[in-house]
Amino acid sequence: xxxxxxxxxxxxxxxxxxxxxxxxxxxxxxxxxxxxxxxxxxxxxxxxxxxxxxxxxxxxxxxxxxxxxxxxxxxxxxxxxxxxxxxxxxxxxxxxxxxxxxxxxxxxxxxxxxxxxxxxxxxxxxxxxxxxxxxxxxxxxxxxxxxxxxxxxxxxxxxxxxxxxxxxxxxxxxxxxxxxxxxxxxxxxxxxxxxxxxxxxxxxxxxxxxxxxxxxxxxxxxxxxxxxxxxxxxxxxxxxxxxxxxxxxxxxxxxxxxxxxxxxxxxxxxxxxxxxxx
Amino acid sequence: xxxxxxxxxxxxxxxxxxxxxxxxxxxxxxxxxxxxxxxxxxxxxxxxxxxxxxxxxxxxxxxxxxxxxxxxxxxxxxxxxxxxxxxxxxxxxxxxxxxxxxxxxxxxxxxxxxxxxxxxxxxxxxxxxxxxxxxxxxxxxxxxxxxxxxxxxxxxxxxxxxxxxxxxxxxxxxxxxxxxxxxxxxxxxxxxxxxxxxxxxxxxxxxxxxxxxxxxxxxxxxxxxxxxxxxxxxxxxxxxxxxxxxxxxxxxxxxxxxxxxxxxxxxxxxxxxxxxx
Numbered sequence: 001x002x003x004x005x006x007x008x009x010x011x012x013x014x015x016x017x018x019x020x021x022x023x024x025x026x027x028x029x030x031x032x033x034x035x036x037x038x039x040x041x042x043x044x045x046x047x048x049x050x051x052x053x054x055x056x057x058x059x060x061x062x063x064x065x066x067x068x069x070x071x072x073x074x075x076x077x078x079x080x081x082x083x084x085x086x087x088x089x090x091x092x093x094x095x096x097x098x099x100x101x102x103x104x105x106x107x108x109x110x111x112x113x114x115x116x117x118x119x120x121x122x123x124x125x126x127x128x129x130x131x132x133x134x135x136x137x138x139x140x141x142x143x144x145x146x147x148x149x150x151x152x153x154x155x156x157x158x159x160x161x162x163x164x165x166x167x168x169x170x171x172x173x174x175x176x177x178x179x180x181x182x183x184x185x186x187x188x189x190x191x192x193x194x195x196x197x198x199x200x201x202x203x204x205x206x207x208x209x210x211x212x213x214x215x216x217x218x219x220x221x222x223x224x225x226x227x228x229x230x231x232x233x234x235x236x237x238x239x240x241x242x243x244x245x246x247x248x249x250x251x252x253x254x255x256x257x258x259x260x261x262x263x264x265x266x267x268x269x270x271x272x273x274x275x276x277x278x
Numbered sequence: 279x280x281x282x283x284x285x286x287x288x289x290x291x292x293x294x295x296x297x298x299x300x301x302x303x304x305x306x307x308x309x310x311x312x313x314x315x316x317x318x319x320x321x322x323x324x325x326x327x328x329x330x331x332x333x334x335x336x337x338x339x340x341x342x343x344x345x346x347x348x349x350x351x352x353x354x355x356x357x358x359x360x361x362x363x364x365x366x367x368x369x370x371x372x373x374x375x376x377x378x379x380x381x382x383x384x385x386x387x388x389x390x391x392x393x394x395x396x397x398x399x400x401x402x403x404x405x406x407x408x409x410x411x412x413x414x415x416x417x418x419x420x421x422x423x424x425x426x427x428x429x430x431x432x433x434x435x436x437x438x439x440x441x442x443x444x445x446x447x448x449x450x451x452x453x454x455x456x457x458x459x460x461x462x463x464x465x466x467x468x469x470x471x472x473x474x475x476x477x478x479x480x481x482x483x484x485x486x487x488x489x490x491x492x493x494x495x496x497x498x499x500x501x502x503x504x505x506x507x508x509x510x511x512x513x514x515x516x517x518x519x520x521x522x523x524x525x526x527x528x529x530x531x532x533x534x535x536x537x538x539x540x541x542x543x544x545x546x547x548x549x550x551x552x553x554x555x
């Protein structure tokens with residue numbers, strides 16, 4: 001009796017999960033397939049599910065239509081530098097909040113934590129204004145620097161550093177390390193898993209970010225992939241080069257999926273940590 | 279000092295802008311000339327204009343319906359996944375892909391899927407071009423909600439899964455002995471134990487949905503006929519298309535207060551639950 005019921009539950013579970021997974025993946029498959037079609041195949045009705053013949057031209061053609069390589073380079077520079085900067089800044093602050101006692105430590109930490117409640121959209125107008133005053137519009141500074149700060153990273157790093165054994169600093173001091181050396185040579189290497197989590201999060205969020213790069217860039221030489229692609233999408237209203245758009249979409253999604261697959265374990269842990277934020 | 283870089287950055291790029299934003303809500307400014315102080319005029323104009331309530335309604339409609347389905351579907355999936363499932367890692371990966379994908383990519387694919395004449399969705403449904411999805415006042419918002427739910431599922435599923443796995447095995451065994459099986463166990467044992475997680479996910483999803491921008495910008499631009507005009511997109515239009523900085527800042531602050539209230543509700547109710555345990 002009992003065994004039979006469990007089997008039923010399992011069958012239902014598998015069916016649901018597989019159906020769900022297919023509906024998750026189908027749009028990606030459709031994007032990939034459409035990127036391999038000619039304009040005529042795309043606008044055929046009923047739709048061609050498997051393109052025949054397969055058509056690769058959309059990829060070189062989209063690179064001719066818009067500066068995909070420049071966009072890609074900008075996205076990569078911004079995402080990598082933001083990630084590195086965020087890791088450094090957040091881990092230093094997180095380390096201090098976890099392991100060094102100083103005046104007003106707790107209220108300061110609460111202040112950082114409170115900033116995570118501020119929706120970034122509320123600050124977008126004044127931030128734009130600040131960027132303009134600094135003459136940073138359409139520069140890497142504008143794309144990178146405001147993205148370096150945030151309470152989440154500090155919180156995450158602090159939680160991690162708190163788990164390290166208590167005698168760490170004492171031992172380092174005996175070995176002749178000053179606090180900066182202790183942080184760089186001892187604490188930081190021990191925090192690699194937390195750094196991986198924060199790094200993957202920051203990379204993906206920065207690569208995908210749209211509103212800010214849209215507002216602070218105005219030339220093709222500075223635009224990131226999402227912004228460039230959005231302008232390409234918006235540039236045609238009626239008939240459209242769907243094949244080229246899909247090709248560029250495939251190119252845009254590869255880096256994030258790559259990073260995600262490499263660090264899935266850390267990414268999921270980050271979400272669970274975020275979910276347990278006190 | 280170790281916290282100096284973080285402190286200065288947060289001060290300049292987060293804390294000071296909050297105050298500037300508040301101040302800008304009381305001026306009239308086009309970003310070029312000098313700001314002129316106008317008192318509460320921006321707020322007054324907002325509260326007495328019909329479009330404000332339309333946008334507010336759209337935002338609430340979008341946020342709450344998105345949240346509802348972004349909770350129900352992942353909850354069921356997490357419950358299904360929370361048993362000895364082969365390939366559970368693969369499932370997690372598949373469900374997660376939409377979440378990590380840039381919105382522009384999602385927008386391109388789904389705009390094409392929703393295309394009334396050549397889109398694959400209407401073909402699969404076998405309804406010809408009778409539903410015009412993004413081009414129809416009634417269906418544009420549901421279409422956007424479908425896309426958002428699709429994107430949210432993986433994230434919420436992981437949190438639910440964490441919640442389910444935190445329920446001790448002994449509870450499940452005990453309920454089995456008491457004869458609670460299947461649906462009965464789910465509703466009488468699992469769900470009550472999951473309430474804190476459920477509540478957390480609900481509020482987080484609503485808050486995230488209140489902040490949506492790229493989806494609207496990339497798929498409907500607030501149309502047709504303002505039917506998908508929601509707060510952040512409206513704020514953006516006021517600020518960077520009409521250069522109504524004051525009005526945009528007032529909208530930003532109303533949004534801020536709504537989100538703050540939601541966060542407070544979450545904090546207060548969580549404390550209550552902790553005491554109950």
